[in-house]
Amino acid sequence: MRALKIISQTRPILRNWPAEAAGRKNMLLLIQLRWIAAAGQLFTILIVHYGMGIRLPLLVMMIVPVAATGLNLGSLAVLRRRQTVANAELFLALLFDVVALTIQLYLSGGATNPFIYLYLLQVVLGAILLDTLSAWAIVFATSVFAAILAKFYWPLVLPTALAESLFEMHIIGAWICFALIAVLLVVFVTRINRNLQARDARLADMRQRAAEEDHIVRMGLLASGAAHELGTPLSSLAVILNDWKRMPALAAQPGIIGEIEEMQVAVQRCKTILSGILLSSGEARGEAPTIISIRIFLDYIVKEWSVAHAGVEVDYDNSADAGLEIVADPVLKQVIYNVLDNASEASPDWISLSVDQQGDLLRLVVRDDGPGFAPGMLENLGKPYQSSKGKQGGGLGLFLVLNVMRKLGGEVTAENGVMGGAIVTLLFPLDTLGVRRGDGDVR
Template sequence: MPDFRPTLVRVLWLRWITLSLHLGAAVLAIWGFGLVLPWPGLLLNAVALAVYGLATLVRLRLAPRFPVPAAEVGRQLAVDLVGHAVWLYFLGGATNPLTAWFLLPLAIAAASLPSRQVWLLTGLTVVAYSLLLTFYLPLPIPDAALAQAFYLHTLGMWLAFVGAALILAGLVARIGRQLREREAELAGAREAALRDQQLFGIALQAAGAAHRLGTPLATLTLLVDELRHEHAAQPTLKADLDLMAEQLAACRGELARLRADGDVPVPRPADQAVRELLDDWRLVRLQVQAELSLPPGAAPAVAWGFALRQALLNLLDNAADASPDWQGLQLDWAADRIVLAVEDAGPGFDGRVVERQGLGVGVALAVSAIERAGGRVAWLARPGGGTRVEVELPSREAR
């Protein structure tokens, strides 16, 4: 259910502004023009609105986590409309220039509430205004001030217009911005759900492929071991077979990590985790020229699961593809966060991130895994040419 709490807070602000306007107009009428006003009715109406507003504010403070429905905002606006109508009843009815103030609650309703509440409030406003054409107490204007009546009416219309314009520019514009932000959040949530659905499909395919690859890898391992034993006397062939055995062991290790993805990873110092990550990567990318840079001091603990490790390996692969002759890996940390930077000396990019890099699904998977671990990824232009990808992660919580 949508939460209309910010809109209700602005409705309460409008109520305080309306009460201040009522009080200011009454003081001006008494001290400026010597009018005798029906104070008991005006005070009772003002006190009722103020008490209702304070009770609503207290309720919002005592229950900050409960969402405010649209119907609650509609009731609050209806109270304001009735309160303003009662105030106008004591001060000239529809002849009072401040009848234009009726439009402010309607503007807030139209900007934020469902159409049902908007039309109900519109009907209430029309009924109240129509009744004020007949039922009201005339303004007690003395005979000496009758000549100034038209001027006073014009001045009141100007005050009502200026006040309404300022409030529309403030409250209603802010409500519109709030609605646009909510729409942007909903659009982002829809895009995230769609991306997660696509990634889930890819993950299912990867799990199926991992299951099917287990048997062929085991068979190839047995065959390579037999060939190594048969050709132990041939150094060149044996070296190639040893390399094949290492590659097969790396593949089996990755499959074992994939199958154990639900297990809780073991925390270890961040520098050790980075060295292990680099060693695993070098088993697959034999020709890489990665340069590792570590700061001095004791590194914080990290616990990287399979998905996060694969995301980091994917970024390393991208760096090697862009710059086969050199890749840089830098680790830094502060408080409970660590920063891992992957650099390359490739052609770089023009300031936009993933689309023009042409990295496709691999980067989408990597970014999703990093964000799910509580981190963020930033693509930067490397000084001197190339790309620098900074991955900021929590320390122990980065799984």
């Protein structure tokens, strides 16, 4: 139930996170577009004022690109500390660009300026980047500003030579504006679409993970329920076997006593497994922890597994730092058990386990000399019920391993060896294992 609660609390965050992460990339695109706009405005103002002899209010018009530069620098400073940008922030940034364009148009002829069609660029970007209400707000703002500029603007005083070819100048300016809008739309809309596609892919991946976690929760509830159900008959079997062992008629027969002892070992093994299931499903990480050397912890796991699988030769090499201690979590033990079990089923005579450290990562590599993974299995690594064993319900081992490793911030990779067999690599971040040095310093 605790896992169900955590997943239900996490889902709203997962739904919003991809959109806001894509918003950060789109904000960077708006910043780039604003750099282009500021540079273009400066270039155009200087050409028109000094090259064409059309007098413009230079001091006032220079304020807009300076303000745009300041906004860009401030936005970049904020984005360095943040990974998400909300829709409202994108809306305000786009509204600033609309207002800046309006000011420049007001000071350079208003609606008679052919560059008034740059409003369409803002409308298209708003339709792509913003939610429906914000996009319509941009449409309303640009429409109102365009109407105002048709009535109120700073009239341009043209030299006589230019006044005679005013229509031709307007046509040339309209063509330049059209070409500029077309180029910018292709460049930036293409990049925005890539951001949105990446967001959708991330969202689909998160939904898949949520579905897989739901699947794990259901299996965990079923497993814990079955463990409770099986606990009573196993206890009864243990009592009955103990009574049989003490019966004089059976005690006189060494062969039967040996079989009873084997059954007692098997029952005890089943009870240990059920206890591990209940502990893993009911005890949160960090509750009643056991601190143990990382090397001793792994040595014990391999020894215990080898005893239970006496027919499998285990080539074991552990070069982990013996001075590092971890919080011994039953979940970690079960992860390693699952990987070893999978390897032994594919290669019942021999498997190998090597352990080493790579910086802040603990690496476990399990190899076998079985048939290896089919290409389709490698493509769907960790998907439930993907198995080469042909058993109903198979394929859950790596599925559980992958999801537990994901919770720990770790990584699972699988590949086929050059000489055959399969290789599964587990990478554990040491900080998630509660690692500390033997002198008590926590890493």
